[in-house]
């Protein structure tokens with residue numbers, strides 16, 4: 117069990133991890149090497165680091181967190197479940213347990229497809245490793261919107277009769293996989309997913325796998341209160357759920373590294389102080 121789990125590897129998450137380590141708490145950062153900051157050619161307005169490239173700044177923060185003893189796990193957290201004194205975070209087929217959670221998930225809130233929420237666990241899945249065996253010898257659709265999508269689709273290709281990928285995942289795909297250029301619009305089915313409407317056409321599948329870079333808050337932890345598109349927090353970066361904090365772009369504008377780093381620090385110090 118970790119003292120603190122940080123969801124999202126960006127400036128807010130790394131700052132939270134650095135400050136949690138400074139208070140000698142065990143910390144794990146869960147995310148991928150793909151935060152918004154890596155897309156910034158040059159950051160001119162961060163005090164003390166004029167003209168640094170976004171990628172260099174990102175790597176420096178990550179290395180600093182690693183040097184201070186933060187641990188990292190690669191992937192997307194699909195769900196966070198409160199268990200009284202701690203939280204279970206689902207990551208692929210694994211669960212990570214932590215006493216406190218700091219959400220540093222950025223501003224990009226993916227929209228769920230119509231039908232997705234209702235059919236989750238009934239033909240719709242976010243995890244090939246967890247659910248792939250249920251579709252052995254069957255036909256599945258893969259909606260590829262995240263960096264792990266190619267690996268997951270290739271894994272499914274080893275089990276399923278037919279895998280059809282929607283989107284253009286990073287990485288090579290197994291030759292058995294069909295790629296469809298149509299845009300997924302609706303997941304079809306009443307009590308169970310039966311297919312996908314894409315580009316206006318209904319296509320039959322036994323299962324639909326969705327791989328994204330992030331999760332909508334309503335799926336990740338529905339009990340966390342929102343303020344429009346952003347997570348509602350107080351001055352200590354506490355959410356309405358005791359033990360759960362939020363920091364960075366996910367709490368609102370301005371979308372700036374300085375704000376993300378500051379909020380990550382505040383959240384980590386409060387979270388660390390609350391663990392006896």
Ligand SMILES: Cc1cc2nc3c(=O)[nH]c(=O)nc-3n(C[C@H](O)[C@H](O)[C@H](O)COP(=O)(O)OP(=O)(O)OC[C@H]3O[C@@H](n4cnc5c(N)ncnc54)[C@H](O)[C@@H]3O)c2cc1C
Nearest residue numbers: 124126127128151152153156193222330364365371372373
């Ligand atoms: C092109 C560009 C240029 C910019 N230039 C500047 C600038 O000059 N100065 C400045 O101050 N700011 C700039 N910004 C803004 C800055 O990059 C952001 O404000 C900052 O990165 C926010 O940090 P964050 O940690 O809150 O979120 P992010 O950096 O977005 O990191 C969040 C991470 O969490 C991940 N994540 C989300 N959900 C999950 C989940 N369920 N499980 C695991 N991981 C998850 C996301 O994939 C992402 O990697 C720029 C942004 C862009 C796009």
